[in-house]
Amino acid sequence: MKYTTRQSAILLLSDGTIFHGKSIGISGKTFGEVCFNTGMTGYQEIFTDPSYFGQIMVTTNPHIGNYGINDLEVESESVKIAGLVCKNFSFNYSREGASGSLEDYFAKQNLICISDVDTRALVSYIRDNGAMNAVICTDGTSIEDLKKELANVPNMEGLELASKVSTKEPYFVGDENATYKISALDLGIKKNILRNFAKRNCYIKVFPYDTSYEELSAFNPDGYFLSNGPGDPDPLHGVIDVAKKIIADDKPIFGICLGHQIIALANGVQTYKMFGGHRGINHPVKNLLTGKGEITSQNHGFAVKKNALEGHPELELTHIHLNDDTVAGMRMKNKNCFSVQYHPEASPGPHDSSYLFDQFVENIKSSKV
Template identity: 40%
Template sequence: MKALLMLENGMTFEGQGFGEPRDVLCEVVFNSAMCGYTELLTDPSYAGQGVVMTYPMIGNYGICYEDAESDRPWVEAFIVHSVSGIASNFRCDIDLDGYLKNNHIPGISGVDTRALTRCLRDSGTMRGMICFGDSINREEMKRKIAEYSAVGGVSLVSTKQPRDFGNGSVKVALIDYGTKQNIVRSLTRRGCTVRCFPNHTPFEEIKAWNPDGVMLSNGPGDPKNCMNEVRELKKLYDSGIPTFAICMGHQLLALSQGADTFKLKYGHRGINHPVKELKTNRVYITSQNHGYVVDAKTVDPAIAELSFVSMNDQSVEGLDYKNGRAFSVQFHPEAASGPLDTGFLFDRFMDLMGGSRI
């Protein structure tokens, strides 16, 4: 089936539909990864977004359910140059097209993703719409895009009830703003019992569980839409409970301590982003997925110091808090992009909690 992608600046890209042939509005972003699309599709941080893959062929190894980061995909649409008609991998459970159909997610292939990515880099992240069929009303598409505001957010993707994982000796409260399952796995294999709490959980309820530490997860959207969560994190920080924050959690913790955040022009999304650790001058290759960052100029040096910076644009990639009980990173140390380069951050968290690692 014919398909058309239109951006809010009026640019259009024709292609062929795959997955669910359903018209969709979304925020259009690009990801520079060559692989890992199963993890990407199921990452709650992509809720409400149509993802453009810069690598030309996607789908050649199919979908392996074991690699999923949540129990369902969250992307709003999937945009590729070429979708493989054959899934060749002994771990494959279903091909990409079938997986998207089963989960009612539209895709468009045959798109000049190089031109599309250049457009997003030059103009920044934009709203867009994908329509299917032989007769597409472009004026109607323009109207709908102009009226569209991003949907999704933390409340959509967060767990609705507390959930428990693992059976270790160290208790970790994981506040779920859109957590990836590999965060849970990284903790449980180090000997933790993890209780995953909804994003709106009052600090008093978390404290009543008597955790050894608190993990703040990744998640979608603008952190400033989560000011109730920020107020609870102020209480968490003041309590002195060991805290490790990733991505959205990193931004929310910074906001709770008086720093500010801002939106990047086109964000950081991929598995090849270099960051430098300032204390050692070591550079790590990291997985990233975010559109907002902490503003370095607003970080109070009496409260926190920069620990990591992006080698691409010098934006904040990590903070160490002066109370000695909290630290955070913008990238994903659980995502195995190095593949295990930054896993030591989980070991640091275990040491902070006084726990063992397995």
């Protein structure tokens, strides 16, 4: 019955292109960079991933909401996407372990969603024209007014967003009697990353994004972790300086996604905004050190410049994305430092990349000998 009474809604792209659909019942408008994720499952993990902050998510899987939500299947404490675009929004759900419906979940957090959109056409358009700003409108605001508001939305390039999602106060994860201690810099950290460290006998103290090296070191950690997160890495000058100090002291350091990009910038290797980005759970990566392939989860709109990395005397390319030959991982030749662009904690392979957490712990072990 809800389907027949739902209001019309639109998605307006910054180049003036309009896609039509239906509101799921939450009135208003929301702005962000429109992007798409090709995963066939895991929509709740996507919606709560801090790396998606400021982005309007298009799901290529046509059915969203069909298995409801589970309060334990979150990567942060709240929805982080700016809005959702989908084909079929399921108001009803069927899963024994569900805590409730996606409709109620969105209503509690006032997340605006447009469904009944031709998402195949929309994704094809983004692939051809690149990621761009957009607005979802479900309240009847005129096109001309929306265009004026959309013109004032900042572009993702040059936009610092880690401060919007980072913890405000330090907190601890794991057993305080664990063998190893890790200082983690929260640029938008995912819960499952922390779980992976904790189950490897690590006690983690998570710090706000703007924490100094001195504060991180006061925990007396055995290693340092730079997390994933949203936005452009280039404006994070303080974080880059912290990474430089960790590297200079040759402390074990591991970076994922945004953290990987920060390590590149700390070494003078530039990053760039990708045309469309990588977002999905089936991205093929080759480990150049072992020759093995990995099926990976990825979520990034920025990447490390490959030619600059390959020309750097202190860095080595360790992983390559097989679809477009972009940088997926690197390490320093003479320092205890490595990083990957993808998300080993997401385990879509299902566990192809989990060895990276073991590798970090091994690096910590060797540094303590």
